[in-house]
Amino acid sequence: MERIVKRLNLALAIAFAISLGPSVLAHHSAAMFDDAKVVEKKVTVKELQWTNPHVWLQVVIDENGKKTEWSLEGGSPNTLSRQGWRASTFKAGDVVTVRFNPMKDGSAAGQFIGAKFEADGKTIGRW
Amino acid sequence: MIIGSEVKSVTRLPSVASVIAGAALFCVVATIGADAQGTRPALPDWSGIWAMQGPTVFDRASVQPPTGRAGEPGVREAPPYTDEWEAKYRTNIDLVRQGKFPDPVSTCGTPHGFPRIMNVPDVYEFAVTPAAVYVIAENGPNVLRIYTDGRKHPASEDLWPTYNGASVGQWEGDTLVFSTISLKGSKDNDVIVDRTGLVLSDASRATTRLRRVDENTIEAQMVIEDAKALKGQWRVTKRYVKQPAGTWAWDYACAENNRNPIDPSGKTLTLGPDGKPLDK
Numbered sequence: 001m002e003r004i005v006k007r008l009n010l011a012l013a014i015a016f017a018i019s020l021g022p023s024v025l026a027h028h029s030a031a032m033f034d035d036a037k038v039v040e041k042k043v044t045v046k047e048l049q050w051t052n053p054h055v056w057l058q059v060v061i062d063e064n065g066k067k068t069e070w071s072l073e074g075g076s077p078n079t080l081s082r083q084g085w086r087a088s089t090f091k092a093g094d095v096v097t098v099r100f101n102p103m104k105d106g107s108a109a110g111q112f113i114g115a116k117f118e119a120d121g122k123t124i125g126r127w
Numbered sequence: 128m129i130i131g132s133e134v135k136s137v138t139r140l141p142s143v144a145s146v147i148a149g150a151a152l153f154c155v156v157a158t159i160g161a162d163a164q165g166t167r168p169a170l171p172d173w174s175g176i177w178a179m180q181g182p183t184v185f186d187r188a189s190v191q192p193p194t195g196r197a198g199e200p201g202v203r204e205a206p207p208y209t210d211e212w213e214a215k216y217r218t219n220i221d222l223v224r225q226g227k228f229p230d231p232v233s234t235c236g237t238p239h240g241f242p243r244i245m246n247v248p249d250v251y252e253f254a255v256t257p258a259a260v261y262v263i264a265e266n267g268p269n270v271l272r273i274y275t276d277g278r279k280h281p282a283s284e285d286l287w288p289t290y291n292g293a294s295v296g297q298w299e300g301d302t303l304v305f306s307t308i309s310l311k312g313s314k315d316n317d318v319i320v321d322r323t324g325l326v327l328s329d330a331s332r333a334t335t336r337l338r339r340v341d342e343n344t345i346e347a348q349m350v351i352e353d354a355k356a357l358k359g360q361w362r363v364t365k366r367y368v369k370q371p372a373g374t375w376a377w378d379y380a381c382a383e384n385n386r387n388p389i390d391p392s393g394k395t396l397t398l399g400p401d402g403k404p405l406d407k
Contacts (some may be wrong), residue, residue, distance in 0.1 A: 017345075018241050025234060025246040026247070026249060026266050027230070027232060027235075027266075027381060027385075027387070028229070028232075028233040028387040028395050029198055029223075029226070029228065029229060029230050029233070029322060029395045030198055031198065031223070031226030031228075031395065032226065032397055032406070035199075046237045047400075049384060049400075051383045051384035052378070052379050052380050052381055052383045052384065053235065053379070053383070053385060053387075053395075054384075054386070054387075055306065056384070056386065056400070058400055067362060069400070071386075071397070071399055071400065071405065073386075073397070076266075076379060077377070078249055078250075078265060078376070078377040078378075078379055079248070079249055081375075081377070082250075082370075082374060082375070102243075102375075103397065103405070103406070104226075105222060105406060105407040107397070107405040107406055108399075108405055109397050109399075109405045124139045
């Protein structure tokens with residue numbers, strides 16, 4: 001049952017992400033992102049760049065011992081702060097599960113959708 | 128009976144008092160509604176923070192598909208383009224499909240320009256002063272100055288095309304009616320109207336009616352004309368919704384950390400934290 005709920009939540013997140021499209025990116029074309037795909041990964045936060053025109057969540061993905069840094073792009077700090085984000089929302093070392101639209105070309109970046117913190121189960125963004 | 132007489136007098140009083148009170152109220156309203164010289168009606172209160180309703184498709188009334196968003200392949204609107212400019216639009220729509228229709232504002236420093244300034248995300252402020260109204264868009268940031276001090280547009284020899292052009296207006300009751308001319312327009316997609324590929328020429332101009340339609344809504348009704356690009360008037364309405372009291376607008380310093388420059392082919396790049404492109 002839990003698995004079904006989890007899948008349903010993911011499906012809803014995907015549907016919501018698709019319905020919202022690339023509007024989160026107010027300053028450039030979002031053509032590089034595959035809005036039809038949502039990737040979910042458990043990551044360790046390296047840094048949150050709380051800057052305009054977009055915030056960047058730098059994370060490390062560990063796959064079978066191979067660690068790769070990914071760049072996840074979000075909205076402007078202005079908009080995100082009005083949605084409850086703060087510069088301190090993500091701290092280096094936080095372990096989170098992130099959802100993002102990947103780059104179409106497979107490079108190590110994506111459009112941030114949402115995250116769930118392993119420590120307390122809290123979520124941010126669209127989850 | 129004294130009481131009855133008093134009651135009778137009191138019951139009679141409103142008809143007399145209402146006339147006096149009505150006259151007094153008229154005087155008070157007239158006084159409040161005039162400037163120091165007693166010649167100008169009170170200006171409307173558009174204070175607060177506002178956000179555009181809906182996504183950044185400029186003409187939401189004509190967009191196809193109806194849920195289409197600017198920047199998504201195949202999304203288009205239906206301005207009354209001439210054949211030549213319809214062809215330009217179709218070329219741009221193809222560029223969007225190829226991921227090669229860059230947004231000029233990605234360079235950080237290029238203004239959105241009019242009418243796009245009325246079509247940006249994030250929040251707005253509408254600053255109403257006796258001599259001018261300022262539309263301040265957080266995104267960009269961008270400022271549209273509309274002079275309401277009675278001046279006319281400068282003579283043509285005193286103008287040059289700019290992103291936001293020159294705007295002068297006057298109040299018709301609580302509605303600001305303003306005219307915008309001298310727009311730069313698009314040459315090589317260096318100024319766009321939205322990311323579907325919409326562009327206008329340097330002959331574009333507009334008359335806009337800006338008013339507060341209710342407590343929570345400001346509306347801009349634009350009538351756009353363009354002797355080069357349009358066969359007739361293009362009417363577009365945008366609405367702005369009041370944000371909760373205490374909402375902040377912030378600095379938007381686009382060049383602070385721009386990791387999305389545009390390469391010579393028109394492709395928008397994604398830079399890594401080291402400043403090198405991640406794109407394959």
